[in-house]
Every structure is written in structure tokens, then in C-alpha cells.
Amino acid sequence: MSKTIKVLLGSVRSQRAGKAVADWVLSKGEENSVPLELLDLKEWDLPFYDEPAPPMAGEPYSHDSTKEWSQAVDEADGFIIVTPEYNHGYSPVLKNALDHLYKEWKDKPVGFVGYGGSGAVNAINQLTPIVEFLGMKPVAEQVGISPVWEAFDEEGNLQEDKVSGDITNLFKGIQEEIQS
């Protein structure tokens, strides 16, 4: 049975660089025969978290938006989080999306692709204990794109010298963890 890896895009600005980064991840997936699906938080447009009980309490969700988000996350076997860095941290929409759920994230591998002025190392370092608290399994390989404003040419192609880390190793890490 084929496994589902979802690419969680944590940037919603109108002029965001994140979409080009997520599209690059999706194209690399295709190139390496790793099927990926995009979870674009701009399209999801989740409200600020407002459930009566914390997700780890396991009580039924009260909002349709949470129920739909729960289903989308639950059907994934692993994740790639594409994160920008804002003021040495992760984006608020990403934290909001993570906070909405608990069991749907638990025991699933996650890899990080960060971008910004410095490959979003601070954002990834802050996200790591958060996803671990949710029971997720971060894979060792991390990919950084920096500076992201110089990374894409006029045709939208990513310049490989602006990429650190190996996206194929990140895919492998997620697949191995899913199969273990």
C-alpha cells in the first residue's frame, strides 16, 4: 500500500516565497518517485485555535474546520514541514495548525525544509521540540534554502548552490521511518 507524505506549507503571505519552495519540494518528490501532497495553510485558512478541550484530551472536535483539518492530517503517514523564519522563529500559522490536533500527528515522521536569510535554522530548532512533544519523529536530514530571495531564477528554477542538505535523504528518512 502506498504511503501518503504531505507537505505542510507554513507561510500564507500574498507575496510569499514559500509557495515556490513547496513547489520545488513537490517537483523533487516527482523526480524521485516519492508521491507528495500539498497542505497549503493559505488554502486551509484555519481560524485561531478555539476548541473547548485540548486535543490530547481526545474529545470530539466542535468546529467543522478542526474536523476537516483532523481528517487531512490523519490520512498522512508522514510530513515535510516547509517553514519560513520570521524574527528568529517559526510562523504563527504553522504553530496554530500544529496546536489544533494531537493524535493525528503522533508517531509520524517529519522532515524540515527551511528557507529565509539563513535556511530557517532558528525556526527549525524551535519547531523540533514542539513536534517531538506531539509525538512526531523528526528525521535527521534537514534542508535549508538561503538566501531565499536569491534562490530562484527568472524561470522559477531553484539554484542548487542555495540549498544545504539533501532532499533525497530527507525523503529516505521519512520513508524508512514510515516502514519501521
Ligand SMILES: Cc1cc2nc3c(=O)[nH]c(=O)nc-3n(C[C@H](O)[C@H](O)[C@H](O)COP(=O)(O)O)c2cc1C
Ligand atoms: C516579519 C519577518 C521577519 C523575518 N525575520 C527573519 C529572520 O529572523 N531570519 C531570517 O533568516 N529571515 C527573516 N525574514 C526573511 C524571511 O525568511 C523571508 O522574507 C522569507 O521569504 C519569508 O517567507 P515567506 O516569503 O514565505 O513569507 C523575515 C521576514 C519577515 C517578513
